[in-house]
Amino acid sequence: MIDVDIEQQLGAFRLAVKFAAEAPIVGLFGRSGSGKTSVINAIAGITTPSRGHIRVNDVALFDAAQGINLPPEQRRIGYVFQDALLFPHMDVHANLTYGQRLRPARERVIDEERVVDLMGLRTLLRRRPDTLSGGEKQRVAIGRALLAQPRILLMDEPLAALDVPRKTEILDYIERLRDELAIPIVYVSHSVPEIIRLADSVVLVSDGHCLAYGDVDDVMGRLDLKPATGRYEAGSLIETRVVAHHLDDDLTTLAFDGGELFVPHVNGLIGERVRARIRARDVALATQRPEGISILNVLAGRVTAINEEAGPIAEVQLAIGAATLTARITRRSVQQLEIRVGSDVFALVKAVSFDQRSVGYA
Amino acid sequence: MFGLTPEEIGILALSLRVAVVSVVFSLPLAIVVAYVLARRSFPGKTLVDAIVHLPLVLPPVVVGFVLLVLLGKKGPIGSVLDEWFGIVFAFRWTGAALAAALMGFPLMVRAIRLSIEAIDQRLETAARTLGGSRQWVFASITLPLALPGIITGTLLSFARGLGEFGATITFVSNIPGETQTLPLAIYTFTQVPGGDAQALRLSLIAVLLSVVALMASEWLTRRAKRMHTDDRR
Numbered sequence A: 001m002i003d004v005d006i007e008q009q010l011g012a013f014r015l016a017v018k019f020a021a022e023a024p025i026v027g028l029f030g031r032s033g034s035g036k037t038s039v040i041n042a043i044a045g046i047t048t049p050s051r052g053h054i055r056v057n058d059v060a061l062f063d064a065a066q067g068i069n070l071p072p073e074q075r076r077i078g079y080v081f082q083d084a085l086l087f088p089h090m091d092v093h094a095n096l097t098y099g100q101r102l103r104p105a106r107e108r109v110i111d112e113e114r115v116v117d118l119m120g121l122r123t124l125l126r127r128r129p130d131t132l133s134g135g136e137k138q139r140v141a142i143g144r145a146l147l148a149q150p151r152i153l154l155m156d157e158p159l160a161a162l163d164v165p166r167k168t169e170i171l172d173y174i175e176r177l178r179d180e181l182a183i184p185i186v187y188v189s190h191s192v193p194e195i196i197r198l199a200d201s202v203v204l205v206s207d208g209h210c211l212a213y214g215d216v217d218d219v220m221g222r223l224d225l226k227p228a229t230g231r232y233e234a235g236s237l238i239e240t241r242v243v244a245h246h247l248d249d250d251l252t253t254l255a256f257d258g259g260e261l262f263v264p265h266v267n268g269l270i271g272e273r274v275r276a277r278i279r280a281r282d283v284a285l286a287t288q289r290p291e292g293i294s295i296l297n298v299l300a301g302r303v304t305a306i307n308e309e310a311g312p313i314a315e316v317q318l319a320i321g322a323a324t325l326t327a328r329i330t331r332r333s334v335q336q337l338e339i340r341v342g343s344d345v346f347a348l349v350k351a352v353s354f355d356q357r358s359v360g361y362a
Numbered sequence B: 001m002f003g004l005t006p007e008e009i010g011i012l013a014l015s016l017r018v019a020v021v022s023v024v025f026s027l028p029l030a031i032v033v034a035y036v037l038a039r040r041s042f043p044g045k046t047l048v049d050a051i052v053h054l055p056l057v058l059p060p061v062v063v064g065f066v067l068l069v070l071l072g073k074k075g076p077i078g079s080v081l082d083e084w085f086g087i088v089f090a091f092r093w094t095g096a097a098l099a100a101a102l103m104g105f106p107l108m109v110r111a112i113r114l115s116i117e118a119i120d121q122r123l124e125t126a127a128r129t130l131g132g133s134r135q136w137v138f139a140s141i142t143l144p145l146a147l148p149g150i151i152t153g154t155l156l157s158f159a160r161g162l163g164e165f166g167a168t169i170t171f172v173s174n175i176p177g178e179t180q181t182l183p184l185a186i187y188t189f190t191q192v193p194g195g196d197a198q199a200l201r202l203s204l205i206a207v208l209l210s211v212v213a214l215m216a217s218e219w220l221t222r223r224a225k226r227m228h229t230d231d232r233r
Helices: A036-044 A092-097 A112-118 A134-147 A164-180 A192-198 A216-221 A223-229 A331-336 B006-039 B045-057 B060-071 B076-085 B093-117 B121-129 B134-145 B147-163 B166-172 B182-191 B196-226
Strands: A002-010 A013-021 A025-029 A051-056 A059-063 A077-080 A152-156 A185-189 A201-206 A209-215 A235-246 A251-256 A259-264 A273-279 A283-286 A297-308 A313-320 A323-330 A344-349 A359-361
Touching: A002 A036, A013 A036, A013 A201, A025 A036, A025 A192, A036 A051, A036 A077, A036 A152, A036 A185, A077 A134, A077 B121, A092 A112, A092 A134, A112 A134, A112 A164, A134 A152, A134 A164, A164 A185, A164 A192, A185 A192, A192 A216, A192 A273, A201 A216, A201 A223, A209 A216, A209 A223, A216 A235, A235 A259, A235 A323, A251 A273, A259 A297, A283 A323, A297 A323, A297 A331, A313 A331, A313 A344, A323 A331, B006 B045, B006 B093, B006 B134, B006 B147, B006 B182, B006 B196, B045 B093, B060 B076, B060 B093, B060 B166, B093 B147, B093 B166, B121 B134, B134 B147, B147 B182, B147 B196, B166 B182, B182 B196
Parallel strands: A013 A209, A025 A185, A025 A201, A077 A152, A152 A185
Antiparallel strands: A002 A013, A002 A051, A051 A059, A201 A209, A235 A251, A235 A273, A251 A259, A273 A359, A283 A344, A297 A313, A297 A344, A313 A323
């Protein structure tokens, strides 16, 4: 779907990125200043790399060797900017149709009415951008990009400027979009929860280079990538299925290969796939199955790796069934409990450590 | 009309014609120059900027003299224009319009340039990614957003043209009915004994004209700005 291999000098910053990804939503993840935005600017044709190629759905947008460099208006890349960038002198409807009007009628596959409904814009059409809330602006920006009939949608931290309720709102809209229109999305973010919730595969960018790409679980779970994914964010992803809702105490049971998880109520039908993220610091370990404790989730597993650095902390990676779970405990505990690679242990995870942003639809 | 003599109406009409024609012909060029100065970088940009601003700092008489030397009937440019196209500026009202345009040009470019620089360039980038060519983006995004500056620049240049004296009198002289605009007529009346009353009447007309022009521009600017904000709020 998207094949990028580019080099570019941007002042003192050197961008050299190579990846190919095929997924409904590709996450482009990295810290601020890692070069994520430079990558999608090159894809959109806003900047020109010095070497390499960019292909989207097998169409060459840029190829230095063949002298191909389409201008932005011919690339058909829908770019959703961090701060929406609506045209202030046009109302919502004029903004939405700006790109659509520049496309010949036979190329208009994505229908205006459909986008208006999908993005919930029906009541906003006559409004001016400066009267819209941040979330509304971002919905208009997404609709505007869609109606330009793009081959692919690039989203550059579309939630960064929004407060938490608005973030959740836009995430819902993006998920609807992915499910209803078959349009590939490259989603740029430095937020692990967003990447985890949305992306199917992830490209990890650090210091102008692509460190890793692959399935979200694989890349985000790798201990060796911690310096780039961030210590605070350490955690693991588990693909699960909704098996039961407990209406009396508002919990949901999720099942996965290695057992079951109790989490606060999840908005999903029985059988639906959801992705649960467990932060490493929310996981405790025990060598025997504990009795008489409040922790609902006790999972049996085996230690596959221990990552000890100088300092008080050790990260212990466990195999629980086919799933991987990382626990962050003290080095003292590792020694006292004599935990080694191969040890059988129990992972303890409090149900309340899951929140809205750590459980999302897969 | 309003108690004006036919002579006064003639002077007024000529002045308006000179100022309007100067603005109409210089505006497109001013927009292009302002855009290039605001958005492009190229070698020699400082020089272009300086040349555009030259009429603002030079004594107007010098500008008029240069025009006379270059565009006079025997001048290197003037003779070519006359022979090939039959266009004559020297001692014609068109020459007065040219002098007014030149003197007002830096003011016009400055106002438009500032308003283009104030536009978030990423809006133009966004429009490009939506499929707009460079020209279409300029017409549909840059120009409308720069409208308040374009109106201000036009008015400044128009007012400068109405008041233009030094370059005009040097270049096209002071010919009643052809090049004698309002300021030149006022000057002429002050030079003849007993002309003070006439000079005063014309000065009042000039003041009135300026006030009307200012009010019109205010109104236009407010309308243009309202385009960016919702008045149905």
